[in-house]
Amino acid sequence: MYKMDILKMAYKNLWRRKVRTFLTVLGVLIGTTSIVVMLSLGIGLNEAQRRNMERWGSLNQIEIYSGVNFDDKGNPIGQANPLNDEAVKEIKAMPGVVAVSPGFNMGGRALWGRKEGHLQLVGIEPAQMPQFEFELAKGRFLEDGDRFNIVLGWEVGRNFRDRRQLEMMRNMSRQSRIMMRQQMREQEPETLEMLNQRVTMEVHNRNGQKKIYNFTVVGVLSQENRDKSWQAYAPIDEIKRIREYVMGGRNNNDPRMAREMAVKEGGRATRVSSGRQVNGPSPNDYEFIWVRTENVDATKKISKALRDKGYRAHSLADNLEGIEKTSKTIQAILGGIGSITLLVAALGIINTMIMSIYERTREIGIMKVIGASFFDVRMLFLTEAGLIGLLGGFFGLGLSYGASKVINHFGSDFINRGMPPGEAANSLSVIPPWLALFALGFSILIGVIAGLYPANRAVRLSPISAIRNE
């Protein structure tokens, strides 16, 4: 028997019992809808969480700080790995790593025109800057060959105040000072106005000397880069040179300073003071290394591998696992609740099919006498059951999209509470294409499985006793 003929016949048989078919399909429809909507809520939750995390930084980025790891009780684990060029090279060679940039931090008083403030400089490899998920509001990224150029975070402008204003604030009452600060916080930062202007930084040496550095602002980062909004980014070589100046020379002859650095970095002052500096952290080591990875999975893997090697690696993706585990549990629970409905629908299909076999005993008998093979009879009934599943799945999916829309319409306030306005709104219920396909396939599968027992009954029916009931 041709598949097309079986399908046609199955369709005809279902159409003949419109009301019963409709009710059974309705059961599957409700079952499918409940599963899809439940799962869509879980997926929506998951996506919202992920997006929230991404707002606070990239999931494709690992930050490594100097120093050792500590276990739960606060004891150091292993040795501190120095963050030097060799480390950079080693990390660069790891699979899944897209870009690596070492860096220094440096802060100091700075002047912009008549305004005065604090500038937190981060020295990074200028050529690697586009790799680290910075977004520009205006201007450009740092480039190879840049020297005293800097890119500012969105909020940096808030650090700069008019000197007269500062003076005024100093004379104000505490109350009005707080109010004024509040007011300023609500205003847009003036960072964009700093583009292409000069920022001057005054750096004091350990020996009491001072030097003035002039930086030109070539870019301002977008508001989206929340974790980077208070820093200014400069080429690492310049920052290195400034640090060397501050420390009073490349070779770091001052033992007092070396000890100070060592205490800060890893706590092995004794080693340094005894003159054995070979394995200990050197003040020329980088303060941090940024690692950009291919994707979230690579981030998790590399972050763990780095920690195992003794690096103090940290990534937002590290927290993702726990969150994902939680949302998977929630999804499983929601899906389970939905599945119960579909299970009931499956019982409905079984019931309908068995009823239909009772009614059609004679017909089945005739078909068998005329020459319908076991396979034909089984296929016919499985097709009917599968069709019920398909119809239920199809219309259930339609209803799910509708329900999802309604949920998002009324529930968006709930999930987007506390989100800054203007950002991409999260959806409470998300139906990705795979879920739609899965729902269709699953409802057909449920139909076919529910049809197995009735189909078997039909196959077993003795043709002679089937046609005898006259």
Place this chain on the structure above:
Amino acid sequence: MTPIIEVKNLIKKYRVGTEIITALNGVNLQIAKGEFIAIVGTSGSGKSTLLNMMSGLERPTKGEIWINNTLLNKVKEKDMATFRRNYMGFVFQSFNLLPSLTALENAVLPLILQGTGKKERSKRGREILKMLGLEKRILNKPTQMSGGQQQRVSIARALINNPKIIFADEPTGNLDTKTTKEIMDLLTTTTKEKGQTLVMVTHDRDVARYADRIIHMVDGMIINEEEKGGAVVNEKVN
């Protein structure tokens, strides 16, 4: 020439509650190709049981059934439908048409089951329905037709696949006298034309008279055979 149907010492016993009923008690029968046989007997004589055995719808308790040199006893239940489809056509007392299908669809049902293409089966179905005088009823459902018309559709269904054997179980049982004559003429002429073997069960002696040979059954046994014209050929007295 070997007979197309050969029944050897066929016994069928049923268990009804604690009692065992013997429906067939040692039946021997040979039917030649192209022959028209009528099996006659009162109700409970075992005539229908014999027909069911020969068409593979029931399994014998003992004895052998050969159809076209195949031992039917050995054909598996799974393959029986295909076997029937290839060798046999059926006409029933109560027509047994599928109520949801049109006359044409009912007539070509064996072809559908066999997997014949749509064009081909539509052509053959229309041809045979026209031959049986149903060209105006092609798209009618069984409920929209008279008993005679329904039976003609079921004859069309039995003939469509050109089977070697046609089994007819009281084909005129639900029809009036006039229609009975029409149907019987139709059955006889078409099967003769195609050289098909027709095995018919009936309790109507008038209908049985159409056959080449009449077989009388009483209590699960053949008591005599009668050639066309009324001559008792082979009387058995138990």
